[in-house]
Amino acid sequence: MSTIDGRTRHYGTFYGLPDDPEADLASGPVVLVHGNCQAEAMRQLIAQSPELHGRTIRIPPVFELTADDLPHLERLLARCDVLVSQPVRDGYRDLTLGTRELAGLLPAGARVVRWPVLRFAGLHPWxxxxxxxxxxxxxxxxxxxxxxxxxxxxxxxxxxxxxxxxxxxxxxxxxxxxxxxxxxxxxxxxxxxxxxxxxxxxxxxNHPGNRILVELARRLQEAIGVAPVAADPGRVLLGEVVxxxxxxxxxxxxxxxxxxxxxxxxxxxxxxxxxxxxxxxxxxxxxxxxxxxxxxxxxxxxxxxxx
The missing domain is CATH 1.10.10 (Arc Repressor Mutant, subunit A)
Structure with missing residues (x-):
């Protein structure tokens, strides 16, 4: 890449930085979690399953992805065996970032597991x-x-x-x-x-607490076919604004x-x-x-x- 900044370093494996501490993830089949701000929290939780250790890669949330990011995303999709995606419409932000569009770039035999965008107004009715x-x-x-x-x-x-x-x-x-x-x-x-x-x-x-996230992660682990062992990490995952x-x-x-x-x-x-x-x-x-x-x-x- 021509420019390496804090964001690029944060998503170093996604961008294929050779000195990224997780660069070894660039070789085998991977599991990608695609979606909004909830996606990274979900990736961390499902990665607790032993079968997924070292197979999930941190990627930017869909609303941060740009046209320059598409080649990096396509590189990973080409060897992805499970795409865990929230429903994203075709042509999102005028880019080919929809769930169906990404699924079309997966190799033969790869699976797509779709999970909901979590919104619930019961606790905050106003x-x-x-x-x-x-x-x-x-x-x-x-x-x-x-x-x-x-x-x-x-x-x-x-x-x-x-x-x-x-x-x-x-x-x-x-x-x-x-x-x-x-x-x-x-x-x-x-x-x-x-x-x-x-x-x-x-x-x-639109920011679930840990109980909801952990239970959803266990259900996703079951759907993927790995051990449903997601557990509370001991910190609030989406607690920037409460x-x-x-x-x-x-x-x-x-x-x-x-x-x-x-x-x-x-x-x-x-x-x-x-x-x-x-x-x-x-x-x-x-x-x-x-x-x-x-x-x-x-x-x-x-x-x-x-x-």
């Missing part, structure tokens, strides 16, 4: 993702998540009381949507665990746990009021994002009494 219509990669300030209460306040709406049934309805709808996507796109499912969620099962709406979990939500879902009233962002405590104030000001400066969020999540806003 939390949503809104794409800026003018710049889809742009996030709001402080944390990369939106709160329907902040959206509603910026739009001049007055919050009414939220019944326990509304929280349960959000959780049920979120689990049903995950199950629908699993049935349509996946070989392995995990939505059954969210029938009775526990505290910590989701750190944000959202508050509020007492009424825990009570409505029957979860006996202490509420959390603050965010944790890269190890630092951030008050929920700080996030709310910063984002409300931002919506007033970016009204097109406010409009997009209010339109996309109109049904949930109404369900939660934000009318």
């Amino acid at each position: 939390q949503v993702i809104v794409r800026d219509p003018r710049d889809p990669g742009r996030n709001p300030p402080v944390v990369p998540y939106h709160d329907l209460r902040t959206l509603a306040a910026a739009a001049g709406r007055v919050a009414g009381p939220t019944a326990d049934g509304a929280f349960r309805a959000v959780a049920d709808a979120s689990r049903a949507e995950l199950a629908r996507r699993e049935d349509r796109d996946c070989d392995v499912s995990i939505s059954d665990l969210f029938a009775a969620p526990r505290a910590g099962d989701m750190l944000t709406v 959202a508050p979990v509020e007492a009424p939500v825990l009570a409505a879902l029957g979860i006996d746990a202490d509420p959390v009233d603050h965010w944790t962002v890269r190890g630092e405590r951030v008050g929920a009021d700080t996030v709310h104030a910063a984002q409300q000001r931002w919506y007033l400066d970016n009204p097109w994002v406010l409009d997009a969020g209010m339109q996309r999540h109109a049904d949930t806003l109404a369900l939660l009494g934000l009318t």
Whole structure:
């Protein structure tokens, strides 16, 4: 490669750096885990199976891959015997990164095991993702998540009381949507665990906690045909951002746990009021994002009494 920087070093085996400490992985058949920010955590967990030691390679998440990365990905796919992939649409970001497209580059006899993109809103019923219509990669300030209460306040709406049934309805709808996507796109499912969620099962709406990740990894190991021995590594795998979990939500879902009233962002405590104030000001400066969020999540806003 012409340029070797920190990112290139981090994914040294993917890029075929000769002095990479895991360069010996460049010789035999490999297992690739393809997907979003959840994929690297899943790779680490399934690699705990003895049959997969030394056979998994850290690759960039799909949203970071560029056209320059495609030759490196194709080099690995040519000798991949199992592609463990979340469903990625054809032509993702105008590149041939879709699950079906990558499967077409595998050697004869290689297998594809598809696993779900994990999203569940039950523990965070007000939390949503809104794409800026003018710049889809742009996030709001402080944390990369939106709160329907902040959206509603910026739009001049007055919050009414939220019944326990509304929280349960959000959780049920979120689990049903995950199950629908699993049935349509996946070989392995995990939505059954969210029938009775526990505290910590989701750190944000799209970052699962370790219990969920470990159980999904065991199911993937079984699907691959190796020992299902994934275990908690003793550290939070996707804990860069952890959202508050509020007492009424825990009570409505029957979860006996202490509420959390603050965010944790890269190890630092951030008050929920700080996030709310910063984002409300931002919506007033970016009204097109406010409009997009209010339109996309109109049904949930109404369900939660934000009318």
